[in-house]
Amino acid sequence: MQPVDLALCLAVDVSASVDYDEFGLMIGGLAGAFRAPDIAGACAAGPRGAVGVAVLFWSGAQDVAVPWMRVGGVAEAGALADAIENAPRLPAPGATALGPGMAAGLALLGRFAGEASRLVLDVSGDGAHNQGRPPGPVRDIGVAAGVTINGLAVLNEEPDLLGHYEAEVIGGPGAFAMHCADYADFADAIRRKLRREIMGGMVA
Template identity: 80%
Template sequence: MQPVDLALCLAVDVSASVDFSEFGLMVGGLAAAFREPDIAAACAAGPKGGVAVAVLFWSSGAEVAVPWMRIDGEAAAGALAEAIDNAPRLPQPGATALGPGMVAALALLAACPAEALRLVLDVSGDGAHNQGRAPGPVRDVGVNAGVTINGLAVLNEEAGLLAHYEAEVIGGPGAFAMSCADYADFSQAIRRKLLREIRGGALVA
């Protein structure tokens, strides 16, 4: 894969708190975002002309839902959207193992086949960590490896989740956390988040 401006791993919560309808809204919203012309244009706007994107679903385990793809315009972004739409819900619903999910996502980032100017892990979910390795130390490992970790907290289950993400999940240069009220609002929230991540500080006009 040719060098990219950004390697972006999208780590998505598919634990038991995410029901069938919510999963559909979340995955559909993520796919819809990559069908937006401004997202595709942002992917191609940097000096390397593209970004690498992979999607990881996590619960009590983690599975790569969409392997690394280079997004350099509307055709590639549309292909990514199709792959997201068609990704099976694996692993099975279980606990909210946020720390182990982040470990798997960081490993996926480390295995990106393209040289990247920036590394970003995008974590989204609707619950606080409740199984396995704590996310804070995992976050620190990622930050020390040069990864920026951002979060999108869906507040339909836990009103205080944004604070948990701010304290335990996000880190690195320019890291930020956002929230949305529920999965119906996820599509617009993830679109705003992706634009901010893809453009980055150096790419914002």
């Protein structure tokens, strides 16, 4: 892949707490964000004119839903949106293994076949870690490797989840955590989050 301004791994919670309708809202929100002109334009606005994006689904296990794609404009952003919408829900619903999910996301960033000015892991979910490696030490490994880890906490199951993300998930230069009340608000939240990540934290 040609050099990009950003390699962005979207790590998405598909654990048992995410039901069929919520999964549809989440995937639809992600796809809709990349079809939005402001997000497609942001992807092409950097010095290298493109970002690399991959999508990872995680629960008690992890699966690459969309392999790395180069997004440098409206057509490529639309192709990514189509790939997101067509990705099957794998792995099967299981525990909220946030630490292992983050580790899989970092490994996917490590396999990015190109040069990126920035590396970002974007973690979204609706529950605190409850299985496997704790997220804090995984976060520290990622930060030491130069990755910025951001979070989007969906508060419909756990109203205090944002604090967990702030304490255990996010880290690195410019790291931030956002929240939304439920999956109905996910589309707006993920669009604002992506704009901030792609533009390098310069957008309020």
